[in-house]
Amino acid sequence: MRTLLPTIASFFAIACQPSGEVRPEIADSASLHANTAMTTMADSVDWNAVTQAMGRESAVQPGDVHRFSIPRSDLRVTVGQVQIKTAFALGGWVAMKGSGRNVMAMGDLVLLDDEVAPVMKRLQEGGIEQTAVHHHLLHETPRVYYMHVHAYGDAMKVAETLRDAIALSKAPAASPSSPAPAPVAIELDTALIASTLGRAGRVNGGVYQVSVPRVESIHEGSFEIPPAMGLGTAINFQPTGGGKAAITGDFVLTASEVNAVIRTLRDGGIEVTALHNHLLGEEPRLFFMHFWANDDAASLARVLRAALDKTNSKPG
Secondary structure, eight states, rough: OOOSOOOHHHHHHHHTTOOOOOOOOOOOOOHOOOOOOOOOOOOOOHHHHHHHTSSOOOOEEEEEEEEEEEEOOOOOOOEEEEEOOOOHHHEEEEEEEEEEEEEEEEEEEEOOOOHHHHHHHHHHTOOOOOOOOOOOOEESSSSSEEEEEEEEEEHHHHHHHHHHHHTTTTOOOOOOOOOOOOOOOOOSSSHHHHHHTTTOOEEEEEEEEEEBBSSSSSEEEEEOOOGGOOOEEEEEEEETTTTEEEEEEEEOOOOHHHHHHHHHHHHHEEEEEEOOSSSSSEEEEOEEEEEEEEEHHHHHHHHHHHHTTSSOOOOO
């Protein structure tokens, strides 16, 4: 089967062909992540065409990353008495970075159990790999799966494959662009949380979100992956009343940091809900640790700060 996934060397060689024709090659994951020389090329992806193919707008992130949101606003998911907001733990996404007329794509699709197989089938048919399928939460109703995706290849074919696969789930179609809503007050002392964590966040969809990139660069072969493609620690606070908040997200860790962070979180009353990889051939190897608690927000922020201090994260 022909796929979208050339080796990194052929990926750039294809983009440089004098004819301008993109011819995807067959490659497996081992050859995809081989250490090969690469030529840095200007991004000449037609992002308007990609946006039309995806059927949704993107937001440009640092590092010239185009991030497409795929929120599962159709789902009503609860953990105990907490109804999960879409921005808290149900926000699927795909990020793309252009190189020549091609893209590297990474993302995380939020799926129900009966959506996993058809979505995976369509992605595989279009040459888009899966790097993980797992849970991020415990005891949620209904059960939710997270499918991480990865591809190198022709920008339009990547976008079309993703659009077709997403359409096999019940994820809502993107709504027409509209002005950004006015900021809504959140029932949390976000200034205290930011001061405690040493990093400021932002309010999005009734959730206070903090992103913390790592210090070191992350590579696949010779390709440097920007933090905006999902490689920053994510911490979300959802108010639950009386100064309390539910928290979730994931720490991005190297192997030597994993158990120090587990002990710090558990000692502070924060439950570790998952530990896994989101990539296949990155260097250094990264582990993603998901967590959950519902307690006093200020106290939880102190525990999270202690855990961040165990990692090689950038200061605020």
